Amino acid sequence: MNRKQRRAEGKTGKDAARSSSLIEDTLFRQAITHHQAGRMREAEISYRDVLAANPRHSGALGYLGLLAHQAGHSEAAIDLLHKAIASDRRNPEPHYNLARILSDTGRDDEAIVHNRKVLEIDPAFPGAHNNLAALLLLHGRPADALATAIQGLRKDDAPGLKSTFVMALRQLDPASVKRDPALVQLLVRALREPWCRPRDLSATAGAILLRTPAMTRAVERASRAGTAHLAEMFGPADLAALDADGLLNALLTSSPVASLAVERILTAIRRAALNDIATGVSGGDVWLPLISALGQQGFLNEYVFDVSDPEDAQLETLRREVAGAAAQGAAIAPIKLAILASYLPLHSIEDAEKLAAQSWPDAVAALIRQHITDHRDEADIRGSIERLTAIEDGVSEKVRAQYEENPYPRWSRVFAETQALPVDAYIGMRFPGVPYRPLGNRAPEILIAGCGTGQHAIQRAQQFQSANVLAIDLSLASLSYAIRKTKELGLANLRYAQGDILALGGDRIFDIIDSSGVLHHLKEPLTGWRRLAGLLRPGGLMHIGLYSATARRDINTARDLLARQGREYSVSEVRRLRAEVAARAPGDELHNLANFSDFFSMSECRDLLFHVQEHQFSIPQIGDFLHESGFAFLGFETPARTSYLRRFPGDRAATNLANWAVFEAENPSTFATMYQFWIQKA
Numbered sequence: 001m002n003r004k005q006r007r008a009e010g011k012t013g014k015d016a017a018r019s020s021s022l023i024e025d026t027l028f029r030q031a032i033t034h035h036q037a038g039r040m041r042e043a044e045i046s047y048r049d050v051l052a053a054n055p056r057h058s059g060a061l062g063y064l065g066l067l068a069h070q071a072g073h074s075e076a077a078i079d080l081l082h083k084a085i086a087s088d089r090r091n092p093e094p095h096y097n098l099a100r101i102l103s104d105t106g107r108d109d110e111a112i113v114h115n116r117k118v119l120e121i122d123p124a125f126p127g128a129h130n131n132l133a134a135l136l137l138l139h140g141r142p143a144d145a146l147a148t149a150i151q152g153l154r155k156d157d158a159p160g161l162k163s164t165f166v167m168a169l170r171q172l173d174p175a176s177v178k179r180d181p182a183l184v185q186l187l188v189r190a191l192r193e194p195w196c197r198p199r200d201l202s203a204t205a206g207a208i209l210l211r212t213p214a215m216t217r218a219v220e221r222a223s224r225a226g227t228a229h230l231a232e233m234f235g236p237a238d239l240a241a242l243d244a245d246g247l248l249n250a251l252l253t254s255s256p257v258a259s260l261a262v263e264r265i266l267t268a269i270r271r272a273a274l275n276d277i278a279t280g281v282s283g284g285d286v287w288l289p290l291i292s293a294l295g296q297q298g299f300l301n302e303y304v305f306d307v308s309d310p311e312d313a314q315l316e317t318l319r320r321e322v323a324g325a326a327a328q329g330a331a332i333a334p335i336k337l338a339i340l341a342s343y344l345p346l347h348s349i350e351d352a353e354k355l356a357a358q359s360w361p362d363a364v365a366a367l368i369r370q371h372i373t374d375h376r377d378e379a380d381i382r383g384s385i386e387r388l389t390a391i392e393d394g395v396s397e398k399v400r401a402q403y404e405e406n407p408y409p410r411w412s413r414v415f416a417e418t419q420a421l422p423v424d425a426y427i428g429m430r431f432p433g434v435p436y437r438p439l440g441n442r443a444p445e446i447l448i449a450g451c452g453t454g455q456h457a458i459q460r461a462q463q464f465q466s467a468n469v470l471a472i473d474l475s476l477a478s479l480s481y482a483i484r485k486t487k488e489l490g491l492a493n494l495r496y497a498q499g500d501i502l503a504l505g506g507d508r509i510f511d512i513i514d515s516s517g518v519l520h521h522l523k524e525p526l527t528g529w530r531r532l533a534g535l536l537r538p539g540g541l542m543h544i545g546l547y548s549a550t551a552r553r554d555i556n557t558a559r560d561l562l563a564r565q566g567r568e569y570s571v572s573e574v575r576r577l578r579a580e581v582a583a584r585a586p587g588d589e590l591h592n593l594a595n596f597s598d599f600f601s602m603s604e605c606r607d608l609l610f611h612v613q614e615h616q617f618s619i620p621q622i623g624d625f626l627h628e629s630g631f632a633f634l635g636f637e638t639p640a641r642t643s644y645l646r647r648f649p650g651d652r653a654a655t656n657l658a659n660w661a662v663f664e665a666e667n668p669s670t671f672a673t674m675y676q677f678w679i680q681k682a
């Protein structure tokens with residue numbers, strides 16, 4: 001063949017290749033159209049036509065694999081996806097789809113490898129960080145999960161990445177977490193937006209905050225006896241650095257600070273600010289944002305921080321000065337109001353309403369809203385709350401009195417990321433593989449029994465599609481708080497009423513009843529539980545939260561000690577006791593109390609140590625009740641589920657209560673925040 005002939009041959013070869021690739025493309029597009037429209041049979045035929053023309057067509061191999069998986073042929077699917085990968089090593093998509101199929105079939109280790117491969121090929125591939133981070137977390141690798149979530153959140157604001165970020169951080173020892181600007185920035189967002197209940201991140205945020213150079217220096221200064229002035233706590237550069245990083249402010253304004261070391265610094269700052277004012281030292285407006293944030297913190301933790309006698313005297317002078325100025329409508333330095341707010345709620349001073357009528361810098365205006373306006377709105381709401389039942393039981397009356405004084409808990413913001421799901425999808429995601437009878441498409445009627453200040457009820461109203469929620473509680477103060485917050489959020493599917501679980505009855509039947517942290521405060525918890533069970537329709541679901549006797553053993557030791565010493569609840573007693581605990585060394589019988597997040601606010605600390613009525617449970621007791629009343633156990637809500645599955649791999653649904661009892665005996669803190677579980681009525 002001469003050169004001319006060879007050129008002609010090459011041209012024909014190229015033309016032929018171009019036209020066959022055109023045919024492939026057309027067939028492939030056709031196949032995808034069928035696939036997307038759910039015409040699986042036609043899609044399969046078209047993919048096979050593509051493969052007949054080009055057996056190495058990566059797209060057709062990959063999507064045929066997906067089809068096979070959708071038809072339940074996972075092994076064939078995995079095989080096809082491996083072929084797709086071999087045909088085009090630079091295509092991330094078959095790796096991504098293979099990872100999903102591997103993970104669906106329980107081969108998570110391989111799924112992790114293929115997700116990593118996706119990101120090697122295309123670091124911005126949508127969904128890959130999300131899937132990889134979730135898998136790493138599920139496999140007990142929170143540090144890797146956190147790093148992947150942080151990387152993913154640079155490009156993608158996916159709710160899944162945020163939730164993995166939070167869960168991974170909560171599982172890690174904060175000392176092991178690398179404190180870099182990206183982490184701090186995300187932590188600030190997680191607290192402010194928030195991505196979870198801010199108190200769930202409070203201890204971690206406190207520990208990470210302490211590693212800021214300004215805070216490290218303040219630890220030492222706070223412990224020095226002679227530190228008396230604000231300027232000795234933070235220099236201008238420290239203040240500017242704390243302001244720029246935002247973590248201290250985010251923590252102070254979103255949740256009680258659950259760290260004794262940070263608390264020590266905060267009380268030293270507060271003491272110094274009060275002393276400066278009392279002795280005529282002026283630090284200037286530069287301190288206003290920080291001291292105002294301390295005022296918000298005081299309100300959120302219900303003034304649980306200890307106050308010394310000299311502070312008490314200075315405080316009284318400041319209180320009188322502010323009250324006098326308020327009464328006369330005279331000008332008050334904003335910093336004085338902020339300092340006062342860090343020691344007591346501003347609504348408690350005479351003529352507080354007149355303060356609300358004045359104009360203030362932004363930081364103080366936020367304080368006025370929290371301390372005075374919101375409080376007034378709650379007082380207005382109180383008179384209009386529906387009374388569903390009488391409260392006649394003696395214990396219910398005592399419990400009510402406690403929660404009228406200390407509504408539980410005081411909270412700032414709800415989850416920004418709640419996605420409304422059908423109930424069946426929610427249960428399916430939480431408890432994969434559990435034998436469960438679906439509720440179907442009904443709009444669920446939900447009862448929240450003992451809603452407290454409404455955080456939980458609001459979450460449920462947002463979480464379940466088309467939910468219609470009734471939330472009851474004994475305490476009008478708690479209900480007023482809940483109603484104000486619900487109005488702020490504009491939720492219309494949530495109604496509140498005062499009522500006693502023990503007196504509930506009538507014809508109304510619910511699809512879901514949720515009672516978390518409540519039944520153990522009844523005189524006879526099982527009587528209350530049975531009454532709630534009677535209000536649930538057959539096949540209906542219950543979510544219950546009960547104290548674990550095993551997890552609360554340190555609390556029981558402390559309570560016994562307090563009872564022997566004849567100590568009873570009062571604000572000053574709680575403050576004194578907390579100061580004692582803070583001074584104890586590790587290993588002391590009181591020291592471990594500071595490991596409970598309830599230790600860091602007044603209502604929760606009262607709940608923890610001085611409750612008027614408390615029962616505790618064991619897993620066998622729960623099992624007996626479920627057996628007696630015909631409930632199926634669906635599962636515990638606990639991050640320990642993964643560890644449990646490693647310990648008892650044979651119990652894939654994680655529903656064997658005898659195994660769980662063994663697991664708890666081996667890991668006694670598993671249910672430190674309570675046994676939280678779902679059950680289904682026969």
Ligand SMILES: C[S@@+](CC[C@H](N)C(=O)[O-])C[C@H]1O[C@@H](n2cnc3c(N)ncnc32)[C@H](O)[C@@H]1O
Nearest residue numbers: 403408450451452473474475500501516517518
């Ligand atoms: C520890 S708080 C828990 C609040 C809420 N479930 C939560 O998790 O945030 C207990 C709540 O149960 C309420 N409670 C206790 N006994 C009750 C009863 N017999 N009937 C109705 N509510 C009750 C109290 O008034 C209080 O608000």
